[in-house]
Each structure stands twice: as structure tokens, then as C-alpha cells.
Amino acid sequence: MPELPEVETTRRGIAPHVLGTAIEDILVRERRLRWPVPGKLRGALRGRCFDRIERRAKYLLFSAGPGCMILHLGMSGSLRVVTDNAAPGKHDHVDFVFASGRRLRFRDPRRFGSIHWTTADPAAHRLLKNLGPEPLGTGLTGDYLHARSRGRTQAVKNFIMDSRIVVGVGNIYASESLHAARIRPQRAAGRVSRADYERLADEIRAVLNAAIGKGGTTLRDFTSGVGEPGYFRTELRAYERAGEPCLACGARIRTIRLGQRSTFYCPNCQR
DNA sequence: ATGCGGACCTGTTAGC
DNA sequence: TGCTAACAGGTCCGCA
Numbered sequence: 001m002p003e004l005p006e007v008e009t010t011r012r013g014i015a016p017h018v019l020g021t022a023i024e025d026i027l028v029r030e031r032r033l034r035w036p037v038p039g040k041l042r043g044a045l046r047g048r049c050f051d052r053i054e055r056r057a058k059y060l061l062f063s064a065g066p067g068c069m070i071l072h073l074g075m076s077g078s079l080r081v082v083t084d085n086a087a088p089g090k091h092d093h094v095d096f097v098f099a100s101g102r103r104l105r106f107r108d109p110r111r112f113g114s115i116h117w118t119t120a121d122p123a124a125h126r127l128l129k130n131l132g133p134e135p136l137g138t139g140l141t142g143d144y145l146h147a148r149s150r151g152r153t154q155a156v157k158n159f160i161m162d163s164r165i166v167v168g169v170g171n172i173y174a175s176e177s178l179h180a181a182r183i184r185p186q187r188a189a190g191r192v193s194r195a196d197y198e199r200l201a202d203e204i205r206a207v208l209n210a211a212i213g214k215g216g217t218t219l220r221d222f223t224s225g226v227g228e229p230g231y232f233r234t235e236l237r238a239y240e241r242a243g244e245p246c247l248a249c250g251a252r253i254r255t256i257r258l259g260q261r262s263t264f265y266c267p268n269c270q271r
Numbered sequence: 272a273t274g275c276g277g278a279c280c281t282g283t284t285a286g287c
Numbered sequence: 288t289g290c291t292a293a294c295a296g297g298t299c300c301g302c303a
Contacts, residue, residue: 002295014300034279034299077283091281110280112297127299130294154274163298170296219296220283260276262294 002073004135004168005211006222006230007058010079013225014104015053017081023048030093031158034074034114037094041117045069045096048123057167066257074100074112080105081225103247104225104250114116122167132166133205140166142198149189149197157185158259160204169204172239174218177204179238184270185263186256210235238264 002010023045031037039208045064051152060079062069082105088095089107106113116250148165149156157178161171166236169177175240178185180203183196193202213255214221216230218239223229223238237247242255251268 006296032280034297072297073282076297077297108280109282110297112280112296152273157276161297172296217296222296259274 002058002169002216003173004055004058005173005208005232006211006216007054007060007168009216009224010073011053011055011060011225013228014079014081015052017100017102018050018062018096018098018104019053020049020051021102023050023096024099025097027097028093029093029095030111030271033108033111034072035162037115038117040068041115044117047254048066056128057134057163059128061122067117068122070118070122070125071106071117072114072127074108074110074114076110077106077108078112078222079225080223080227082109084235102247114147116137117261128239130164131163135166135168135208140201140204142201145197146192146194150187154189155186156183156189156200157258157260158201159189160169161259161261162187166204168208169263170220170234171263173204173207173211176236177237179265179270182208182269182271185258185265214266238266241266252269 011054026042026045028037044067046063049094050064054061058072062072079118080203082103084101084103092105092107092108094106122128149159152159159165161174177200181200183200185194189199211217211232214230215224215228217232218229238253244253246253246266249268251266253264254267256263
């Protein structure tokens with residue numbers, strides 16, 4: 001489900017409801033996520049407060065006392081703020097019960113998401129330590145992409161979706177930013193010019209920021225932590241528009257498979 | 272080091 | 288209607 005804008009939208013949506021209220025309990029109904037939910041999570045969090053929620057890549061970092069809960073939504077995960085009397089559904093695997101009478105509910109039908117607990121620096125966690133720069137920070141530049149891509153033969157779309165290169169660019173926004181930058185997704189990363197990478201870096205930022213501004217993209221069932229769908233779907237210019245006219249030139253958008261993922265591009269604009 | 276395919280899961284939809 | 292196959296917003300791991 002979520003790419004960076006959806007994770008960020010979730011973070012902003014839930015923060016006011018989960019910060020500064022005591023965590024009374026954690027109910028784990030299903031611990032078999034991508035990795036097992038740590039048994040020590042309950043003891044570590046009970047009686048404490050979340051005092052900050054940050055995002056690194058698509059991970060949400062919940063600071064609590066001496067440690068940090070690291071949570072990933074995977075492909076189908078969502079976090080929602082619900083009231084105490086809301087009955088859990090089949091895939092509502094974890095509830096964080098707050099003194100305020102609300103709960104933070106983690107749902108994940110496919111169970112590709114995960115929850116971790118660390119008392120060390122979260123940036124040093126094995127899942128975070130090899131991540132590339134944030135796309136909305138200062139680390140993503142045309143020069144950087146250009147330098148990292150020299151000699152690489154893989155498709156530029158796969159290159160920008162590699163979290164060691166840059167984080168947060170998922171399947172939707174990879175197609176969108178390449179379309180905006182007029183770069184064909186299947187081009188070898190090592191053969192993309194510095195000027196093209198300059199545009200691409202700019203467009204990645206622009207697309208992600210625009211999507212955050214619209215509350216993310218709801219394709220099927222994404223909602224923010226408080227139930228609002230994302231409205232960026234109507235702004236998509238390539239993704240899921242196969243056969244429809246390119247909004248820049250009128251040519252028909254094409255779809256191909258790249259790295260087992262659906263990919264959309266304009267054969268005229270993108271070279 | 273790089274790049275690829277397989278793996279982890281369930282739900283929905285398209286096609287026969 | 289029912290069955291099957293393909294596909295879905297992610298990303299880790301192991302192998303060549």
C-alpha cells in the first residue's frame with residue numbers, strides 16, 4: 001500500500017492522537033508479520049508514552065523512553081486511530097491501547113509489515129543502516145545520482161527504487177517522476193546524463209511533495225490514520241494510465257514489466 | 272559489487 | 288457460477 005507520501009500522511013495523521021498519552025497495553029493478536037513481533041515490546045512500552053514519531057524512508061520511528069519502536073507498513077499495512085469499542089477485524093494484528101480511550105490499530109492483510117524494538121540508535125538498526133538519502137532532504141541531487149549510477153546497466157527505474165541509492169521511491173512514484181523528467185524507465189542507469197539526473201532528482205522531490213500535499217495516493221484502500229483517503233490519484237499522469245493519452249503530448253501511455261513490477265511511460269515524451 | 276529472481280502473505284479481479 | 292491465474296502500494300535474501 002504505502003509509499004513515502006502515504007507513510008508521511010499516516011505519521012501526520014496519527015501523531016496528535018498517540019503522542020503524550022500513556023500506553024496502557026499492547027494487544028498482539030497475530031505476531032507473525034514479516035518478522036515476529038518482539039515479545040519484549042509489551043513490557044518495553046507499557047506505562048510509557050510515545051514522545052515523538054519520525055519517519056526514515058518508509059519506516060515509522062516511535063520514540064518511547066529509552067527505546068524506539070520501528071514499524072514498517074509493508075505492502076498492505078495501515079495504522080488507524082480507533083476508539084476502544086471498535087471491534088477488531090480479521091487482519092487487525094496489533095492494538096496500542098492508550099489512556100485517552102483511543103487505540104492505534106495496525107492492520108496488515110498480507111503481513112509484509114513488521115514491528116521492531118531497539119534501545120540503540122535506530123539509525124544503526126540492521127534494516128536502516130544501509131539506507132540511502134531521504135529524497136526530501138539535501139542528499140538527493142543530480143550529481144549524486146549521476147555518480148552512483150556510473151557503470152550500472154540496470155534500468156533507471158529499478159535504480160531509483162533501490163533503497164540503498166535513495167529511499168521512499170516506490171512503484172507509483174518511480175513511474176510518475178520518470179514521466180515528469182521525460183526519462184524512459186528502461187534506460188540503463190549508467191547511460192542517463194547528469195542533466196537528466198538533475199531533472200529526475202527535482203521531479204522525485206516535486207512528485208513526492210505534491211503527493212504529501214494531497215494526503216497520498218489512494219488506489220484501493222489507503223487512508224490516513226484518521227480515515228481520510230489520499231487525493232493524489234487524480235493527479236497521476238502515468239501510473240495505471242495504460243492506453244490513455246499522455247497529458248503532455250497525447251501519445252498513448254504504455255505499460256511494461258520491469259523487475260516484476262508494472263511500469264508506465266509515454267513512448268513519445270520519455271526517451 | 273551488481274543484478275536478478277524468489278520469497279514472504281492474502282485479497283481482488285480478469286478470463287475461461 | 289466456479290475455478291484458476293495474474294496481479295497488487297515492499298524489500299530482504301541468496302545466488303550467479
